[in-house]
Amino acid sequence: MDALAVDVHHYKDKELSSNLLLQLNRLRHENILTDVLLCSGDTQIPCHRNVLVSSSPYFRAMFCSNFMETQQTKVDLKGITSAILSSIIDYVYTGLISITMDIVLPLMQAASMLQYGCLFEACSSFLQKQLCPDNCLSMIRLSDIMNCHSLRDKAKEVAMKSFSDVSASEDLCELSLPELMGYLDDDSLCAEEEQVFETLVSWIHHDPLSRRGAISDLFKKVRLRFIHPTYLFQFIANDPLIQSSTLCTELIESVRRLMFSVGTKRIEDAVVDFKPIWTAAPRCTYxxxxxxxxxxxxxxxxxxxxxxxxxxxxxxxxxxxxxxxxxxxxxxxxxxxxxxxxxxxxxxxxxxxxxxxxxxxxxxxxxxxxxxxxxxxxxxxxxxxxxxxxxxxxxxxxxxxxxxxxxxxxxxxxxxxxxxxxxxxxxxxxxxxxxxxxxxxxxxxxxxxxxxxxxxxxxxxxxxxxxxxxxxxxxxxxxxxxxxxxxxxxxxxxxxxxxxxxxxxxxxxxxxxxxxxxxxxxxxxxxxxxxxxxxxxxxxxxxxxxxxxxxxxxxxxxxxxxxxxxxxxxxxxxxxxxxxxxxxx
Missing domain, CATH: 2.120.10.80 (Kelch-type beta propeller)
Structure with missing residues (x-):
């Protein structure tokens, strides 16, 4: 018997947790042992405090601290519709939820407010699958509002890879100057330099009165070394926006001296801002x-x-x-x-x-x-x-x-x-x-x-x-x-x-x-x-x-x-x- 006592059998019931959650959901629907009502509008949803506390830091803080909700039998959750609240409570008790374009945004907001991180990321994953050149810039703005890094990173990636299509969208013209500068300064931007120039010109023409002064800062983001000389000297150099900027004309003249003097003028002899522009690495497209x-x-x-x-x-x-x-x-x-x-x-x-x-x-x-x-x-x-x-x-x-x-x-x-x-x-x-x-x-x-x-x-x-x-x-x-x-x-x-x-x-x-x-x-x-x-x-x-x-x-x-x-x-x-x-x- 002493020899047999050494052996230990470690048993794990793989179905216990899922069955337990299933039984708790049945108890909720039958209103058995429920001790709090979550309210939205005229809808009241009976729940178990211990289930809510276990599922979310938000509810743990609400019911396990010195907040007044600790003593209340009814808790009104403002800013969440009854349909969204019902879907989230079903998710808490079953682990299942259906996400559609109709509900994804309010569901994401509610998941963020109630601190359901996995549900929040599930909404992000759903939105990432909807990404395309037409909506990626809007998704970036949405991700900033929602503070969703995963959605922002994926939307930024789409914007970078599909910049040819994105540059023609109305959303691009709505970007702020720092936002546009961030794109044009990025090595991962998939675009030819000629298109980079055309993009910044279109952005300025969208609101010329307030944006015209940004031409020199934007033009320094164009990597002149990778532009065909014909396009640079015959098209860009003659653009009215470029001609209106002393710095832009100086930059083009620096390239002209470098190329047409066949090296007698070195880069160091050019304007101060020229050297980093000329020596900038090619974008990932190249x-x-x-x-x-x-x-x-x-x-x-x-x-x-x-x-x-x-x-x-x-x-x-x-x-x-x-x-x-x-x-x-x-x-x-x-x-x-x-x-x-x-x-x-x-x-x-x-x-x-x-x-x-x-x-x-x-x-x-x-x-x-x-x-x-x-x-x-x-x-x-x-x-x-x-x-x-x-x-x-x-x-x-x-x-x-x-x-x-x-x-x-x-x-x-x-x-x-x-x-x-x-x-x-x-x-x-x-x-x-x-x-x-x-x-x-x-x-x-x-x-x-x-x-x-x-x-x-x-x-x-x-x-x-x-x-x-x-x-x-x-x-x-x-x-x-x-x-x-x-x-x-x-x-x-x-x-x-x-x-x-x-x-x-x-x-x-x-x-x-x-x-x-x-x-x-x-x-x-x-x-x-x-x-x-x-x-x-x-x-x-x-x-x-x-x-x-x-x-x-x-x-x-x-x-x-x-x-x-x-x-x-x-x-x-x-x-x-x-x-x-x-x-x-």
């Missing part, structure tokens, strides 16, 4: 993504494919195809638009050197033609800087090496001739940074390596050269990362970083194989390389489908998978997109 376009596919044909890397599932998705097959075109990104420039047409019976320019915006996922170059080019280099695109050298109409340089002004949609290169080279590594274009190496017309760094001074339209024995590259890309220029491969495994200020090269981790005709770009402070051709120790050439990443902090290369096919002489760029339009195509 995100940079990797795009691959054109090139030679599987060594058998010139590719029309354009691919975008989807980081969410680590796969390549297809964009609209290039309108034409182009051999050794150049590829550059400017103002969230992909440019494919020149090349040798291979779609026709007779190949022709092209001066055509094709553009692709991820917003529309459609190709368009732009203003053609002054002269045809292929096997050339292109690079963007501020609102310019520079096309350098390559092979011209006669298929001979050219030193020609052209510049495209995206503001005026015009091409113009610039100072020619000091030495014409083919397949150099080219990059633009700090008001200069750097051209490393390449080969001359006789395929001899050129050990030169050619530097183009953008603002002065002048070239200079620096001999350097370290430079020996051909068909190698270059990128700017952490204020250094990285030259990646080029018939070698070597990658070197060039410090322009110190005029010094630093050796980095080698590539996994000798690589050429590959492409590289930068995203989130890391360097990415795709495709190309590898050269074995026995000089056997193999096309690649590799996709690799280099982290300068660790000096380590890692594989990111592969391209859908082997590819070389292609474009690989970082492009800013606003929405994933291609997924709907």
């Amino acid at each position: 995100h940079d993504t990797l795009v691959v376009v054109g090139g030679r596919k599987n060594n058998d044909q010139t590719s029309r494919d354009a691919l975008v890397f989807d980081e969410s599932n680590q796969t390549w998705q297809r964009l609209a195809k290039l309108p034409i097959r182009l051999y050794r075109a150049s590829y550059v990104a400017l103002h969230s638009v992909l440019y494919v420039i020149g090349g040798l047409t291979t779609s026709t019976k007779h190949c022709q050197v092209s001066s055509a320019v094709y553009t692709l915006s991820l917003k529309t996922n459609q190709w368009r033609t732009a203003e053609p170059m002054l002269e045809p080019h292929f096997a050339h280099q292109s690079v963007s800087y501020l609102h310019f695109i520079f096309v350098l050298g390559g092979l011209g109409l006669d298929r001979r090496l050219t030193d020609n340089v052209e510049r495209y002004n995206s503001m005026f949609n015009q091409w113009e001739s610039m100072a020619p290169m000091l030495e014409a080279v083919l397949h150099p590594a080219v990059v633009a940074t700090n008001q200069r274009i750097y051209m490393f190496g390449g080969v001359d017309a006789m395929q001899n390596p050129v050990r030169l760094i050619q530097v183009y001074h953008i603002s002065r339209n002048m070239w200079s050269t620096m001999e350097n024995r370290t430079v020996k590259n051909m068909s190698a890309p270059a990128v700017v990362l952490d204020e250094k220029i990285y030259i990646i491969g080029g018939y070698t495994r070597r990658m070197i970083a060039y410090d322009t200020k110190a005029n010094r090269f630093t050796k980095c981790a080698n590539l996994k194989e000798r690589r050429m005709h590959h492409s590289a770009t930068v995203l989130n402070n890391k360097l990415y390389v795709t495709g190309g051709r590898s050269v074995s120790s026995h000089d056997i050439i193999e096309d690649l489908d590799t996709f690799e990443c280099y982290d300068p902090k660790t000096d380590i290369w890692t594989s990111k998978g592969s391209l859908p096919h082997k590819l070389f002489d292609h474009g690989f760029l970082t492009l800013t997109c606003v929405s994933k339009t291609w997924e709907k195509s």
